Amino acid sequence: MLSLETLGEARVWVVDRVTECSVGHQIDLLSAEIAVGEILQNIIRYAYGGSGPITLRVSDLDKALGITVFDKAPPSDPTSWDSKRLPVDGGFGLPVIKNAADTYSFRSLPTGNRASIYFFPGMARLGCKALVWAGELLEAQAASESLEDWVGICTKSLDLPKRVSDALETCITEILTYENDLVSVPDYHNSRHFLDVLISAVHWIESDPNLSATERVSLVIAALMHDFKHPGELMTTDGRTVEEMSRDEFEALFSEQECLTLEEISKVGELILDSHPSRRCEVDLPKLSAIFNALDIAASVIPWYGMAQSGALLSERSMDADSVGYYRRFIEGTGFLLVGRGPFIQPWLD
Numbered sequence: 001m002l003s004l005e006t007l008g009e010a011r012v013w014v015v016d017r018v019t020e021c022s023v024g025h026q027i028d029l030l031s032a033e034i035a036v037g038e039i040l041q042n043i044i045r046y047a048y049g050g051s052g053p054i055t056l057r058v059s060d061l062d063k064a065l066g067i068t069v070f071d072k073a074p075p076s077d078p079t080s081w082d083s084k085r086l087p088v089d090g091g092f093g094l095p096v097i098k099n100a101a102d103t104y105s106f107r108s109l110p111t112g113n114r115a116s117i118y119f120f121p122g123m124a125r126l127g128c129k130a131l132v133w134a135g136e137l138l139e140a141q142a143a144s145e146s147l148e149d150w151v152g153i154c155t156k157s158l159d160l161p162k163r164v165s166d167a168l169e170t171c172i173t174e175i176l177t178y179e180n181d182l183v184s185v186p187d188y189h190n191s192r193h194f195l196d197v198l199i200s201a202v203h204w205i206e207s208d209p210n211l212s213a214t215e216r217v218s219l220v221i222a223a224l225m226h227d228f229k230h231p232g233e234l235m236t237t238d239g240r241t242v243e244e245m246s247r248d249e250f251e252a253l254f255s256e257q258e259c260l261t262l263e264e265i266s267k268v269g270e271l272i273l274d275s276h277p278s279r280r281c282e283v284d285l286p287k288l289s290a291i292f293n294a295l296d297i298a299a300s301v302i303p304w305y306g307m308a309q310s311g312a313l314l315s316e317r318s319m320d321a322d323s324v325g326y327y328r329r330f331i332e333g334t335g336f337l338l339v340g341r342g343p344f345i346q347p348w349l350d
Helices: 007-019 029-048 094-100 128-142 147-157 162-181 191-207 213-225 242-254 262-274 287-301 303-316 323-338
Strands: 054-060 065-071 103-108 113-119
Touching (some): 007 054, 007 065, 029 054, 147 162, 162 213, 213 287, 262 287, 303 323
Antiparallel strands (some): 065 113
């Protein structure tokens, strides 16, 4: 239970956990403590108006570090965290948090809020948008966040209608049912990959106000369905491409439901087919397909995470090859697809 009386204990706990992380020795512990303390004080004042339950999480992100606070309060706007109290009482709000951490994010949840700060030693040049995307994506994997967790975030952050939320829940159910029935889940093309693409799609949509409602819905649905039932091979047993199979499975799943419009179903099917490797290099690729293909591989531009993904892809294909060399060839071969593809992708390639 968070209160003014337990605030000090929470701050000490966070500092202790930070020192145990891979980059803990590179983190300014005072800055981390100040940023977390500021978040906690403002939760006490503005979210709860007193004491209330929280969950604190420190995530080791290998070359980075994340600290997230979950509360159960009604949605709270961090831009209003500007206390006029005396300095000795703390509570200066967002400016302090901005100065103490490399980047931060605040998101409303279906029940409560999450406030996250991220530290990327030596990477501040990449900018806030690139780092917050990487932070949320890496934390989701490190902390084993679920597809359902991010569908909740996606629905709240993008203000999606209930019918689309229902469609996303259907996707999750089908994905997890399929994986639970498999003897061996593909090492790369699985629900963890879908989560990477969904998080990237959320960030893209948030950064592009020109997308239509249909395009927004199509990107988040395609994030979950583009490799649905992927066998871990380049072709299916009946001669269809994996993309054709996934498109057919998706259309069969939603053709009898009313949660997606015919236009949305058609657009998602197009995105799935256009994600085939042979289509990625075509100059006449529709703009939304080019965007989605960039989102499909975006997570791999985070160097240490991309290396791990290359290893998973090699394992999935039973290939005995150098993962470092494979990763370098992958980035060189697909880098042109990512050029100019959003403020959170491009900085990693510069």
